[in-house]
Amino acid sequence: MELKIKKLRDNAKxxxxxxxxxxxxDLYACIDEPLTVAGGEKAVIPTGIAIALPSPELxxxxxxxxxxxxxxxxxxxxxxxxxxxxxxxxxxVGIINQLREPYTITPxxxxxxxxxxxxxxxxxxxxxxxxxxxRGAGGFGSTxxx
Numbered sequence: 764m765e766l767k768i769k770k771l772r773d774n775a776k777x778x779x780x781x782x783x784x785x786x787x788x789d790l791y792a793c794i795d796e797p798l799t800v801a802g803g804e805k806a807v808i809p810t811g812i813a814i815a816l817p818s819p820e821l822x823x824x825x826x827x828x829x830x831x832x833x834x835x836x837x838x839x840x841x842x843x844x845x846x847x848x849x850x851x852x853x854x855x856v857g858i859i860n861q862l863r864e865p866y867t868i869t870p871x872x873x874x875x876x877x878x879x880x881x882x883x884x885x886x887x888x889x890x891x892x893x894x895x896x897x898r899g900a901g902g903f904g905s906t907x908x909x
Contacts, residue, residue, distance in 0.1 A: 764817040764818065764821075765817060766814060766815075766816065766817065766879060767814065767815040767817075768812055768813075768814050769812065769813045769814070769815075770811060770812060771793075771811050771812060771813055771853050772793055772809075772811040774793055774795070774811065774870070774871075775791070775793045775810065775811025775812050776791035776793070776811075776871060777812065778790055778791070778810075778812070778877055786878050787826060787876030787877055787878045788876060788877050788878075789828070789873040789875075789876055790810045790812075790825070790854065790856060790873070790874055790875045790876060790877055791810060791811075791871050791872065791873055791874065792808050792809075792810070792868050792869070792870060792871060792872045792874045793808075793809045793810050793811030793812075793870075793871075794808065794809065794868065794870050795870060796870065797867045797868065797869050797870065798867065798868045799865050799866070799867045799868075800837070800858065800859075800860040800865065800866050800867075800868065801860065801865045802836075802860050802862055802863035802864055802865060803859075803860060803861075803863070804859070804860055805840055805857065805858065805859045805860075806857075806858055806868070807855050807856070807857050807858075808855060808856045808857075808858060808868060808874050809853055809855050810853065810854045810855065810856065810874075811853065812853065812854055813851055813852060813853055813854065814846065814851075814854065815851065816846075816848040816879070818848060819848045819849070819882075819884060820848075820881055820882060820884060821848055821879055821880070821881060821882065822845055822846060822847060822848060822879070822880060822881075822882045823845075823846035823854075823877050823878070823879055824843055824844065824845060824846070824877070824878050824879075824880055825839065825843065825844030825845075825846065825854070825856060825875050825876070825877055826839070826843055826844075826875065826876050826877075826878060827839050827875060827876075828873060828874065828875055828876055831873075831874070832861075835860075835862065835866045836860055836861040836862030836864075836866070837858055837859070837860060837861070837866055837874075838858065838859055838861055839856065839857060839858060839859070839875065840857035840858065840859050841857060844856065844857070844875075846877075854877070856874050856875045858874065858875075
């Protein structure tokens with residue numbers, strides 16, 4: 764199997780794994796000039812690439828870069844982005860500046876990481892009853908101590 768990547772713009776950078784043990788491939792900002800994101804504000808950053816996953820049983824998942832998050836408060840708007848196997852459009856990354864200080868994204872900067880993972884395509888069955896478990900319908904905090 765292979766992941767096919769298409770450059771949509773000349774200045775796009777192809778993602779790659781930085782080390783042999785890297786789970787994710789860095790995604791780069793494909794912008795023509797620096798973009799400052801004020802504290803508490805959001806932006807959608809194009810990457811200049813599109814992908815073709817080799818199977819419907821795979822998805823591409825976009826995660827924040829830990830360095831940007833810890834050092835500068837830059838996270839993803841939707842926590843984790845999901846790229847479906849049949850999507851062929853440009854991958855864009857929605858970011859949010861979670862701190863008060865502005866942060867400037869520079870052209871070609873690593874803004875997120877993409878991990879290819881299996882997805883389960885199980886059939887859905889509508890039913891009237893679910894099996895009983897010890898937890899039951901216990902929700903938030905129901906399995907821990909107060």
